[in-house]
Amino acid sequence: MKTKIDIVSGFIGSGKTTLINSILKEHLSSENKIVVIQCEFGEEEIIKEALESENIVVEKLNDKDISFSEIIQDIINNYHPGRIIIEYNGMSKLSDLLESLKSPHLRKISKTDNIICTVDAKTYGIFSSNLGASFFEKITGSGVILLNNTEGIPKSELESIKGSIKALNKQADIAFEFKPDTRKYDFLSSVLLSVLAASAIFFVISLLRYFNVRLPDIDTLYSYLQIFSTIFLSILIQAFPFILLGVFISSVIQVFVKTDTITKVFSKNKGLSYIMSILAGLFFPVCDCAIIPVSARLIKKGVPVPISLVFMLVAPIINPIVIASTLYAFPGQPQIALYRVLFGIIIALLVSIIFILSPPKNLFKKDVYSFVCKCGSCGEDTDNSGIFKKIDSIFRHACSEFFEVGKFLIAGSFFSSLVQVAVPPNVIASIGGGTVVSLLVMMAAAFILSVCSTSDAFIARSFSSYMPTGAIMGFMVLGPMIDLKNLLMLTGSFNKRFVIKLVGSIILVSFFSLYILNLFILR
């Protein structure tokens, strides 16, 4: 197991130690030994908990004459760490360090992993005009640029700094400083909070409207609450087993399957890979919400995005239970089930073509900590020898992923239960219109109601008395692929841009495919 080497470079005061401390905090009790090599000492010190931790060692270097490769070799021989983090001196050349890390002996036992450069946004202008090459050299050599100290800087200036960095280094990711303590208020939490707040307001308004703004008596309010609670909990009771299965499978993939294996398998025969990804859904008779953690894990493990997307979109529709429920819900009309599966596959393939033609550059959340898994004990550099340690890893990871994913399931179910209680189906009936309008209405209903794909056939049937078949097909095809619940779960694993692109593609492709279906086949 090669030791992974991370390099954190940047000028004094730019935030190197702060960053390293944040990383160490996530690994205080990890199974992995981490050695921090400090070449520079600024105001910040390595945190006490790290210094006291059993698996973290901090080495301070004063003597610049001893070659780096010798030092690192010694450290690896003495401590056998899983990871070495080098806090590199701002005035030394990054290329010197990278050269010494390339020595043949070191290459056998170590691998350079993340190269991060911390930059103080407030001094960027001054440094770049006065220091030139030695400043830029670190930026060009790094994979991630962390821009710190950005408070109070106008957006335009930040944009020009970003532009300047991009010009020096097109490939690097630019991240902004992350204040761990205020993390409560990051984008995700605010999305979830606003969904809940909007739902609450919506519910109150609907209630008031229903009762003609009279104050409803306590009994009626209570029974509404009971109905809401029953529906909300029923979705969770039904979904939890599948979520657990999904995170468990995802953890097994994480621990047992190596990225290299995946890359080898999937680069052989593209056509076969697509067919496999379509048929794989037959073996996953799970709720559509369980598919998301598994698909996200596959992408993280290196399965090409278009193939993973086909799996993610087709699995909930080709699910044998879903097909069976469609046949039951529309007795004597097996063609409905057939069209459903067929169009599901066609739309999934079209969406994946979009992603082949325009490959996403950045999928994951722009979070410097995203390469650090929160559970602290998994990842390819963990010493996972022995079946017992592997099982331990699987369960810890599954537990942590369950809590990650579960909150989106709960938020999505909460909102969709609210809509179901507050908006009687008659309202949907009254909106009915021509082909286009009813199709749009049914697609919107599928998205908002977020019904599990195993039961949406019966709900679709309940709309059949006032909606044309084409529109109902829209409900049954879009629902399993993407709905509010799934959308929220996606935002947990991927960044905004990718999620918007994915959801947008699915909705557009579905709408046009179904419209064509309506025009030519279902007439």
Add this chain to the structure above:
Amino acid sequence: MLSSKRFNIEALIKIIILLGFTVFFIFIIQSGKIQLYVHPRIIPYVKFAIIAIIIMIVFLFKDIRRPTGRLDILPYLFFIVPLILAFALPARTIQSGFISLNSTVKSVQGNSNNSSNSMSSDQGLKLENDALILDDDNFVQWLEEIDKNTEKYIDKKVLLTGFVLKDSRFKSNEFVPARKMMSCCAADATSIGLLCRFDKTSELTDNSWVKVNGIIKLSEFDGTKMPVIEAVDVQKTDAPEQPYVYPY
């Protein structure tokens, strides 16, 4: 925020939340109340969930001795809300919501009397003394059968129990003695039943339970031909033991 040098509060919170769900699941399975939430076929899955959660709790105990630097409470609030609702509010049979009147499905495709795909052809639905008796276990199947082979059942007697469902589309003497059908969970519960014509319909209270004794006739509703019950007698009755009926 909160942190402790002695033990890991985050692991403790996770354990409490997981325990809460385990206790809830065990309670509703033991008391049978789970039927108010989900289809009986889901019960084995919930049992699997209970076991998986218990194993996760065991692994979490190991973590209690390992303190972490910081704690973010917000994500865990999401799990507390359903737990509070679960223990504070008793479950309730849904009676409002989706409605799927039988036979309206026929109008959708034009020709659907295609007996090649039937889920109830071998259900063993038999007439008793030349009358159809619908109960908790065969309600959905009978409805499908009547729909498919209406001619066979015209002028036959029918006996069933349902709750009074009135809709704005119905005339004053029309209602549906309906049952709620659940295919997966309470969220998808749909009211199903046959249209029934009864002259004293105005005296029937919405959502009250009635026992209907009538004759099946072929009639029209909203422009489509469908089987309809001409009620002979409608009596108030108690709610059936099983709140929902199931398609499979």
